[in-house]
Amino acid sequence: MIAPRQQPPFYRLRPLQPDVVVAVSDTGDHCFLCTSEAETLVQRPQHLSIDRLAELKSKFFFGPLGWPGMSRLYASRIAAKKETVLNGPSLHILVTTLRCTHSCRYCQVSRALDDDGYTMSLADLDAACDTIFQSPSKVLTVEFQGGDPMLRFDLVQRAIERITEKNKTERRQLRFVVASSLHNLTEEHCAFFKQHQVYLSTSLDGPAVLHNRNRPIPTRDAYTRTLDGIALARRCLGSDAVSALMTTTHDSLAYPEAIIDEYVAQGFHEVFLRPLSLYGFAHRNEQVLGYSNAEFHAFYERAFERVLYWNRQGVPFREVSAAIALNKVLSPFDSGFVNLQSPTGAGLGALIYNYDGFVYPSDESRMLAEMGDLSLRLGEIGTPLTLLLNSPLQRKLISASLCHYVPGCRECAYNPFCGPDPIEAYGRFGSTEAPVSLTGHCQRQQWLFDFLFSRLHANDPWFVDLAYRWAIPEALRRGANA
């Protein structure tokens, strides 16, 4: 399925700048070549200098060359990159309710408080908790999403207790995350979270003016109430108990520095500069909310510079999409981000158990269902995991995301770091096999890899050190030996 190539070439090239080519081997080792050297590599590799030859050999540019030890090393390097999708789904998202106090313009799915029928049944909740343990993964992250799952705390509590009880015999490494505005967080909630080592994830779009514009509530104080929730959670659960996510709207584009400064001021260690995904209500509001790739990239570059600025001031602060990409490039281990995998992490790495009683392979697919397209359901909650992962849909997602075969991916130098997003392809073009290069996912990732490789090529020692620290965070540094 993901067997590496058995015959040359074992690398791909990409022009980066005038007379700079980045060359990447199947193991994800890279080097920078000038154009003439790249030509020599392709046409007469035996004419490369002896030093370059040794370097490229050691980076598997010529494959394992028939040696058993090199073959084993080559296979283990590629296997390490595929751990996220080969060890069983480790991220399990429970969408317990769509109810929410916010009426965000970019929100895909949430429903008002008085809407009935947007909450998971107890029978489905229990069945979902049991299905999670059918994954062979030793590490299980269970994340509650919504709506705002804290509006039905009883369901969160029930699920966490059931999973914890079951884990007494299963003995997996468990991690719970609750994604919430934190507006309704109480000390009692925190006491329960502390007991079960639950992490909280909230939304923070930037400074008050931007946050309140993006995330309106009737009282117009979403920002203040979220900060209050963060403060309460930190007081009860510790300073690292809360992380935050931001969504970039058209309005956000004017505030790259202010958004970063807000995250630093609120004591966060990282920001995830996420572009808007054009699903659900966001799709309908595309004219108002949307923006071009070029606009987002300009925003990203300014925000990225601001992240570097804070690091130069001695404040350790990461941008998560860059950290994920740098992990792919600079570390032999995969950090496990499910949206950048081949085959796709949708289903193989993550599963969404939705309030509607069905299991979906990704967040986007459950949002398409909200818009009336039910074709991206893997099956009903309670269906055995093996059946879900052998469903015709899952097979289609896998075959559409094998980057050694998919046109557009198979020639791309960033192939070993990346993977197509067949669900976005389906959402935009009605087919999981739509041309990869037309998807926003592909365009964004190519741009990001180009951007980061250009930075690495500039070879500023301070930046390279920072890149390695982001790429190989402490948890991966020694954890890999366990």
Place this chain on the structure above:
Amino acid sequence: MRSLTISTVRITQRTVMRVTQLENLANEWAPSLHFLVPVASRPKFDEIARMTSGGLSNITVALPTEIKTMRSRMGAIPMIRLDKPEELQPGDVVAVNPAHHSLQVLLRESDTHHALFLTNRCNNNCMMCSQPPTRQDDSWLLEEALSAIRHVRHAPARLGLTGGEPLLYGEDLRKVFDAVAEYLPGTQIELLTNGRQLSDPAVSASLLNGLRTPISWFVPLYGHADFLHDFVVQMHGAFDETLSGLLCLQAYRQPIQLRVVLIEPVLKVLPQLCAFIGRNFPFVRELALMGCEPVGFALANRTQCEVNLTHWASTLEHSVHLLDQHAIPVLLMNIPHCALPKALWSRATQSISDWKQTYAHECATCAQKKHCCGLFSWHKKSWGSAPIASIKEEIAS
């Protein structure tokens, strides 16, 4: 290894013994062990003679040479005679070799480094080898090592196993691992090996399946491509088998210290080698960069092996920096501080075995002496890592 000149009486073959004071003999005595008891007075001699005549055949007496004769009225006692019996320490495990009139101290409790030499044969032929390999069957060394392990009084924290290439014994080496588990509980083995034999699944399974002895594997790697490593170890195909061996050790979750000896062909590629290790062997416990011992083949290959490390300071700093980026812990061994850039002093360890270690007269006034590994005792006869210099700066390691 410490070696003493002795004469022997009634000892017919090379024998491993534990040195024991007469007053402790009753406590330590066991039928399967052999004891060497230093004696300097007639009454003590007679006491041993009584034991021997009572049937204890596993006691040998060590007498000072200046005592001309001492005969038992009760029969023959095996004995050795040496100039300074006080050079023996209680607990020493020694090999008495009547044919060569010599005694080797195999293990000494007060040492910080303990090692057993298992063979002089090797399947590599490294250009800087401090112990040039020979071809003769010397498997008696394996039996002697097993005996030495049984004779240890107090299990040391760590026990080195060296050669030559110990893995040439194949599955027989497992006997040593198991003997350590049985007789030296709590001792961690440090095995110096090129790991090549582990590329044979039958060998690795017999050595590693169900292993209960903690072992640290010290494996050398001298290049990031086959032709570089194979040149240094003078053996075609060695690189690939060592890679297999390392992956096999990882599969068995064994802790690995990679070792890189800093000779010229290695220093020329050191940054690339370190990056290769960072990307391909991130599971190793650490990497040791080691000064070359100026003995053995290193003397014969002096043009490649003699380096002044102060000329390579930026290469060393750059390489250590790359290892830091890849989160590979790094140690510097057998390199005195005066051969290193200041930034690397904190990585240098006091690594030279007690019996090989010395200092030069410049060291007496050096502020770094207490943190420094010092010099190999034979440094005066050949060359060192750099000209010896006394350091004035007091920078804590």
